[in-house]
Amino acid sequence: xxxxxxxxxxGKVLLDTTNTELAKRMGFDRxxxxxxxxxxxxxxxxxxxxxxxxxxx
Numbered sequence: 398x399x400x401x402x403x404x405x406x407x408g409k410v411l412l413d414t415t416n417t418e419l420a421k422r423m424g425f426d427r428x429x430x431x432x433x434x435x436x437x438x439x440x441x442x443x444x445x446x447x448x449x450x451x452x453x454x
Contacts (some may be wrong), residue, residue, distance in 0.1 A: 409436045410444075439446065 399412040412435050413428075414420050420433030428434045 401442065404436060407436065408439065410442050411436050412438055412450075413444070 399414050401413075402411050403409075404411050412425070414433050415431045417433070419437075420427075423435065425433035425435040429433060438447075
């Protein structure tokens with residue numbers, strides 16, 4: 398799983414990871430000292446949103 402965000406101009410999904418081995422295997426480009434990113438078409442990914450309830454008590 399990767400954190401994902403939508404690119405406004407292209408409509409693609411931007412995936413990010415700091416896992417070097419996984420990034421190289423999946424064809425990500427290095428975008429920072431520890432960050433790798435890859436743009437993919439929306440229909441190439443399955444978006445899974447996980448929400449965790451929390452309390453301020």
